[in-house]
Amino acid sequence: MAVLGVAYLLFSNTQRNLEIRGIESGFAFLWQEAGLPIGDSLIDYDPSRGYGYAFLVGVLNTLLVSILAIVFATLLGIVVGVSRVSKNWLLAKCASIYVETLRNLPLLLILFFVYTVVLASFPHPREAIEIAEGYYISKRGIYLPRPLAEDGFAVFAIASVVALVLALVFWRWARNYKVRTGRSVSGFWGGLAIFVVLCALSYFASDKPIGSELPVYKGFNFKGGFALKPEFAALLLGLVLYTAAFIGENVRSGIQSVHAGQIEAANALGVSSGVVTRQVLLPQALRVTIPATTNDYASLVKNSSLAVAIGYPDMVSVGGTIIGQNGQAVEIIAMWMAVYLTINLFISLGMNVLNARVQIVER
Amino acid sequence: MRESTKLAAVTVAALLGVGAAGAGTLEDVREAGELACGVSEGVPGFSNPNSDGVWEGLDADVCRAVAAAVLGDADAVRFVPLASKQKVLAVSSGQVDLTSRTTTWTMKRDSAEGVDFTAVVYYDGQGFMTSAAAGISSATELNEATVCLTTGTTTELNLADFARANNLTLEPVVFEGKREAVEAYASGRCDALTTDSSQLAAFRAGFADPSEHMILPEVISKEPLAPLVAHGDNQWKDIVTWVVYGLITAEEFGVTQANVADMAANSGNPAVQRMLGATGDTGGFIGLDSTWMVDVLSAVGNYGEIYDRNLTSTLGLERGVNAQWNEGGLLYAMPIR
Numbered sequence A: 001m002a003v004l005g006v007a008y009l010l011f012s013n014t015q016r017n018l019e020i021r022g023i024e025s026g027f028a029f030l031w032q033e034a035g036l037p038i039g040d041s042l043i044d045y046d047p048s049r050g051y052g053y054a055f056l057v058g059v060l061n062t063l064l065v066s067i068l069a070i071v072f073a074t075l076l077g078i079v080v081g082v083s084r085v086s087k088n089w090l091l092a093k094c095a096s097i098y099v100e101t102l103r104n105l106p107l108l109l110i111l112f113f114v115y116t117v118v119l120a121s122f123p124h125p126r127e128a129i130e131i132a133e134g135y136y137i138s139k140r141g142i143y144l145p146r147p148l149a150e151d152g153f154a155v156f157a158i159a160s161v162v163a164l165v166l167a168l169v170f171w172r173w174a175r176n177y178k179v180r181t182g183r184s185v186s187g188f189w190g191g192l193a194i195f196v197v198l199c200a201l202s203y204f205a206s207d208k209p210i211g212s213e214l215p216v217y218k219g220f221n222f223k224g225g226f227a228l229k230p231e232f233a234a235l236l237l238g239l240v241l242y243t244a245a246f247i248g249e250n251v252r253s254g255i256q257s258v259h260a261g262q263i264e265a266a267n268a269l270g271v272s273s274g275v276v277t278r279q280v281l282l283p284q285a286l287r288v289t290i291p292a293t294t295n296d297y298a299s300l301v302k303n304s305s306l307a308v309a310i311g312y313p314d315m316v317s318v319g320g321t322i323i324g325q326n327g328q329a330v331e332i333i334a335m336w337m338a339v340y341l342t343i344n345l346f347i348s349l350g351m352n353v354l355n356a357r358v359q360i361v362e363r
Numbered sequence B: 001m002r003e004s005t006k007l008a009a010v011t012v013a014a015l016l017g018v019g020a021a022g023a024g025t026l027e028d029v030r031e032a033g034e035l036a037c038g039v040s041e042g043v044p045g046f047s048n049p050n051s052d053g054v055w056e057g058l059d060a061d062v063c064r065a066v067a068a069a070v071l072g073d074a075d076a077v078r079f080v081p082l083a084s085k086q087k088v089l090a091v092s093s094g095q096v097d098l099t100s101r102t103t104t105w106t107m108k109r110d111s112a113e114g115v116d117f118t119a120v121v122y123y124d125g126q127g128f129m130t131s132a133a134a135g136i137s138s139a140t141e142l143n144e145a146t147v148c149l150t151t152g153t154t155t156e157l158n159l160a161d162f163a164r165a166n167n168l169t170l171e172p173v174v175f176e177g178k179r180e181a182v183e184a185y186a187s188g189r190c191d192a193l194t195t196d197s198s199q200l201a202a203f204r205a206g207f208a209d210p211s212e213h214m215i216l217p218e219v220i221s222k223e224p225l226a227p228l229v230a231h232g233d234n235q236w237k238d239i240v241t242w243v244v245y246g247l248i249t250a251e252e253f254g255v256t257q258a259n260v261a262d263m264a265a266n267s268g269n270p271a272v273q274r275m276l277g278a279t280g281d282t283g284g285f286i287g288l289d290s291t292w293m294v295d296v297l298s299a300v301g302n303y304g305e306i307y308d309r310n311l312t313s314t315l316g317l318e319r320g321v322n323a324q325w326n327e328g329g330l331l332y333a334m335p336i337r
Helices: A002-020 A051-084 A089-103 A107-121 A153-181 A187-205 A230-257 A260-268 A273-310 A315-326 A329-358 B002-020 B025-032 B058-071 B084-092 B107-112 B154-165 B178-186 B197-206 B234-252 B260-266 B270-275 B292-300 B303-315
Strands: A129-132 A135-138 A141-144 A146-149 A210-213 A216-218 A221-223 A226-228 B035-039 B077-081 B115-117 B122-124 B126-131 B146-150 B171-175 B192-196 B213-215 B223-225 B228-230
Touching (some): A051 A089, A051 A230, A051 A273, A051 A315, A051 A329, A107 A230, A107 A273, A141 A230, A153 A187, A230 A273, A260 A273, A273 A315, A273 B171, A315 A329, A315 B107, A315 B154, B025 B234, B035 B058, B035 B084, B058 B077, B058 B234, B058 B292, B058 B303, B084 B115, B084 B228, B107 B115, B122 B197, B126 B154, B126 B197, B146 B154, B146 B178, B154 B171, B154 B192, B178 B192, B192 B197, B197 B303, B228 B234, B234 B292, B234 B303, B260 B292
Parallel strands (some): B035 B077, B146 B171, B146 B192
Antiparallel strands (some): A129 A135, A135 A141, A216 A221, B115 B228, B122 B223
């Protein structure tokens, strides 16, 4: 009750103070024309859109960089963690130097460093490095050809879906076949082969329906194609490098939590090393690794707010501009909090489900 | 239950206490013995700490002038560096007594954001700087260009408006800090840098070879820069407003840091006598001593001296539209009488 009372008092006091100072409040501004330019947008944006839409562009950018960073940080983290316990001395030392360095530097410094290095090492777009036709690297980013759907794409898309379904059917059949007969057929490789072969056949049968739009240097910048901007690349790289150090340590502790005797016992029974890893080591290591990694994912999402320092238009950057233009800080900060809270609750939910699946089922 | 009631009571008292404070900024400043003045995080010529950590610049000197008028001591200023998006909030929430930080006077800020602007100290306008090698002579040729700028300012809005009005596609790269934006431009990330022309000149002067960069002729916006105070304290707003007018009027009448004592004693001009408190009590109108302008001028000098010291001698900025009204400029201080 006291908490509710205090919350109410804070709320009404804030409202009163805002009124006294003549500051607008409420969320009506979300529908007003934003008028602010945003460089990187996943959805079609122009300054005549509303503040709410501009904020959404920022939220999507935050989501994009967070999701990609989580995926890559996890992959790199696994490599680092496995290297840490590797018997190869050089590999283990390199991994531990990596972890100790990255973990002990502020992320903001890493971001500035990565961004400065990216900008300093890449050439001006006039002298862009051309890797292959349509692939350019310059200070303006990495430009790639953009795939374009041409006539017959629908046929190809449907055929691909059918191929995927067939591959899944084969995978399930292989599993059941093993259970029934004890003979092992690789469902994964077989399914993949079915998928690739069928897709390739339909691609040529429907007369190559995927074209590409090449980036061309014109005036000041490259036009067309698919661009990976330096701000986005630097932010992604910084977040991945930093978070992977932490995830690597989670993976290492997970691996080391499995008693060495179990691995030795499995080896003594003549079980192949791949099966030992998948059936003995991983299920037990994951129990230790997943809860700690949930925290790192949540930190990563929150850390993505440092984007503003290196000019990537994430939610905090766009929101900051909105505050600068209309002064409604309370509302924007509430929206920031709501979005971060929602993202992180979803991450927690997903990770808890995963965690529940790998925990020991006690009978 | 009793514990929680007590907690609630304490909280109520605290909240009411917060509400009751701030009856008058003048009393608060006098009680604190120092003026909390919001400045930039470093804009050469306006507010920038020098190698000894002393704040220099036109905006910083306005803070000093107000402190001299109110407290009789130009050094009784606590400079609070504010990021761009904090500059309005810091003053409306009472974190600082006054923001003097290259802030554009706009209708929305003045009316709906809880602050009042005082008097314009610098008439600026947004411009573009590009590298001379780009080979363009007008901002309308910037189509498809990448432009570096900072967040939380009218700069973004002006850029978008300019692009829409001229059918240009400009790719913005928006940074939190000025320094990062300038560095990104200098490293070639952007084709152009946009901010107020005065600051462009300052940044250009700071490059290793200024001749490699040029400021395009277009000025795409009006940026009247003025100190701002919290809305609702009329006396405090009057004080800051008239200190600025005093600085401008002093230049008009030729009262300088060097001759102010002599002028106060011997000037035959009635307007100067009134301003310097030799006759009448203009300070009394706004709750200050009659010698308020003597304190101000002997501490920082008149507007022309402040401008020359901070902008002309170091950055080479001419007076331009910031000259006195009778010399073809826009500076027109209301009469002190």
